[in-house]
Amino acid sequence: MISTILIIGGGQAGAQAIDTLRKEGFGGRLVLIGDEPQLPYQRPPLSKKYLCGEMAAERLLFRHQSFYDEHRIELKLGTRAVRLDAGARQVGLAGGETLTYDRLLLCLGAESRRLTCPGAELAGVHYLRGLADVAPIQTGFKPQARVVIIGGGYIGLETAATCRKMGCEVTVLEMADRIMNRVVAPAVSQYFAAEHRLHGVDILCDMRVTRLEGRERVERVVCADGSSHEADLVIVGVGAVATTELAISAGLACDNGIVVDEYCRTSDAAIYAAGDCTNHPSPRFGRRVRLESVDNAFEQAKTAALNMLDRPVAHDRVPWFWSDQFDNKLLIVGLSQDYDRQVLRGDPASRSFSVCYLKGSELLAVEAVNHSKDYMAARKLIADRTPLQADRLADASLALKDAV
């Protein structure tokens, strides 16, 4: 008999799990423990509309207080879970309280990877992961303020676009030879680099940051090639690491995330995990992955909730992700590793194109730039493993779904 479910982590996954548990009829005690003080909120606008002040904080919330009251959710916000005793099925909170569970769901998310070079601790150096990170960045938004962004991944680039919109002078320093190099094809990197440059962002690749300098606060960023970049504000976007401390301390299997099976179960039968913090199998792609996306957190949390209620269902989704930079929308669906051929559909100069990844005749992934039709078609083709013809695929006058 499951009478108490605890959820640790009040982000995307935690909020979704609550929804599903109550919708699916769980009537027992449901407690959400979150170390951020706010009601669960969405993170994507933090680097986009919320950062530039176009969206009110109220609109970030998934649900208002009344929802939690009506659904009898015990909220323990601004409270960190600091102990997990899997044997006794108990969680200890920072304030000293101990809670006992029948099922536990870990939705611990991920944390910004920190810079370790000299000067990394100077004032004026910022990270962007949670709501509390936004206001200190916004206070630096003054016309012509010099913003140096370290890292040309999604968060760095979205933030660069927003800072530029706010009138700042923006430089992006990327260590690799192209932006978003780990996640998109060269054609997509080139397109976005050109878009950023067109809007006045200085994109510099092959730049390894060696130190940050300044007296009371950061004044410049120095790179291995000897170049120095004057900065009033530095924003670091060099990736994120799964939050696993609590799971490791409880003896749960962890390896680049909390290891779960396709039912979102950890190495302890009463403990489940969902979202950015998990390392999970993807049956569709035949390998383990750790994903950082809204879609993954949302879908895994739904699956975990059902499994916690002893309704077995496997998590086997084709992952997808989006990024907004200036007026461009990048949509990525599938996993591109293991491909043997890339096919470009359309002309990047038209500002709408996609890159398809094939293994033999099987479509593994698509990166669609301002092309939601290709993205929509790809979701189905990838899920169904529909065999495609590469030459038809390359013909952008044919709809993607007709390349079969």
Ligand SMILES: Cc1cc2nc3c(=O)[nH]c(=O)nc-3n(C[C@H](O)[C@H](O)[C@H](O)COP(=O)(O)OP(=O)(O)OC[C@H]3O[C@@H](n4cnc5c(N)ncnc54)[C@H](O)[C@@H]3O)c2cc1C
């Ligand atoms: C700035 C930004 C922009 C993004 N943009 C996009 C986008 O455009 N598209 C997209 O698909 N994805 C985007 N993402 C990623 C997406 O937001 C995450 O993948 C998603 O939020 C993951 O949800 P989660 O519930 O796993 O983790 P989170 O939302 O990170 O929530 C985890 C929560 O657990 C809390 N926690 C951790 N440890 C404890 C503890 N011991 N006790 C109590 N609480 C704890 C954390 O503080 C946090 O509140 C973006 C992320 C950021 C930061």
